[in-house]
Amino acid sequence: MDFAFEETDDAFRQEVRSWLQAHLTEPCAAEGGRAWERELGRGGWIGLGWNSGAAGYGNRRATLTQQVVWAEEYARVNAPARVGHIGENLLAPTLLAYGTDAQQQRFLPAIARGEELWCQGYSEPGAGSDLAGIRTTAESDGTGRRTVTGQKIWTSLARDADWCFVLARTTPGSQRHHGLSFLLVPMDQPGRIEVRPIRQMSGTREFNEVFFDGAFAEELVGGEGNGWAVAMGLLALERGVSTLVQQIGFAAELDRVIRAAVDSGAVTDPVLRERLVRQWAELKTMRWNALRTLGGSGDAGVPSVAKLLRGGWHRRLGELAVEIRGAAGAVGPDDWSPAEPYELDEAQRLFLFTRSDTIYGGSDEIQRNIIAERVLGLPREPR
Known part of the structure; x- marks a missing residue:
């Protein structure tokens, strides 16, 4: 293209x-x-x-x-x-x-219109990157509605969302990717849905646990039992135009890290300087790969390659952000008192959050398996 x-x-x-x-x-x-x-x-x-x-x-x-x-x-x-x-x-x-x-x-x-907000009910405590292990169930009540029971985790924006799209098992006794359906569940169901914020190392609480106890779901997308195909189609969208938006944010973060290296004099270290240059070059590569994807590449491994590139790159940037600051990057502000919590600075928040980049949205191990099995045709990993 x-x-x-x-x-x-x-x-x-x-x-x-x-x-x-x-x-x-x-x-x-x-x-x-x-x-x-x-x-x-x-x-x-x-x-x-x-x-x-x-x-x-x-x-x-x-x-x-x-x-x-x-x-x-x-x-x-x-x-x-x-x-x-x-x-x-x-x-x-x-x-x-x-x-x-x-x-x-x-x-x-x-x-x-910006009037209804959504969250995503995919991951569970026992089914993170391996979504086929989902245990949340949805049973028909005979009136066209289904009652959803189970737990989801790492649900972004769940406290603010009006609706949640949920991947649940609608065929009793089904296993793996069979018997799953894609449901639309209203979040305003007191006593049937509970949202518990998860406090992270960085002190933020944007992720949540969501517990469904007989919550009603009136809408099913893609047909009964076709949830796996719908879910995989959605995950492919997660790495489309939105990845370019993310990369623009990455570029701004990289600029701040480079400025910090120049201001502190750390840029004179040839090893750190080489790593900064590598981060810049890899970000350019990610952009070209994203544009190739938007251009209509139908390769099965393209989304997985994009996720591998993104997660590792961002985590290395977080490491650089604190390394450039030296010992000061590992401590709190000078006026910190043990009696009160202190706010992390920008570099520390970046470092702590990016620990998760190679895990959420499909761990690196899962992405490598997809590339090996579906693209390279290598034998499947023993289960």
Whole structure:
């Protein structure tokens, strides 16, 4: 694919810049969260990629290059973190590919308006990267609804979400990827759904445990027992245009680490300098790989390669961030008192969070197995 920007893209970029400049000064931008999502929705900026088969759900139609322009400009001005990205970038394309017309009409406009937030119910304590081990069940109650029972973990934004898409076992006695279904579950079910925040090493609590105790699910996407195909289709979307947004954030983090190395004099160390150069070169490689994926590459291993590149790169950046600071990177502020907790600085938060990059979203071991078995044709790993 010739991924060159055209004159229409340049005009679109100016429109994006003008809109962001005008609206980032409003109170909703400072507030972030739902208020900012609704502001984006009023501007039609949610769901730029929902073009295929869509008559319009309140979103703007945009080419692939225009979607990249929006992502680049949004990251460039350090706009507020999105709380609606799971619904916009994961669920919505999945509904366009597997959902019914009624499901699309019910859920997509609300996402495009920034009114309904979503979370993802995949991982479980005994089924992380290996999703086929899911134990959460959903039984029909005879009225068209299903009752969901089980536990999910590492559920981002679960405390704020209105809905959760849940992978559950709907065929009793089924094993592995057979007998699973993709369900849409409303989160406002007191006594039937409990959300418990998980405190991480970095002190943040964006991940959660979610317990379902007979929670109702009225919507099933892709048909009974076809949840595995739908779930795998969604995971492929997780490494599409959204990866470019992530890489723009990575570039900003790398710039800050390089500035810290220059300011501290650590850049004069030839080993650290070589590692910084390698980080820069690998980030360029990740961008080219992402663009190749967007260009229509159907290789089965492309998403796994992207995940391997991303996770290892980000973790090494976190290590560099604290190494550049030397011994000061391992201690708290000078005025810290043992009687009170202290805030981690930016480099320390980056280091601690990136410990998880090679695990969440599919561990490195699982990604290597996928590449070995599905791409290289090597024998399957013994179970």
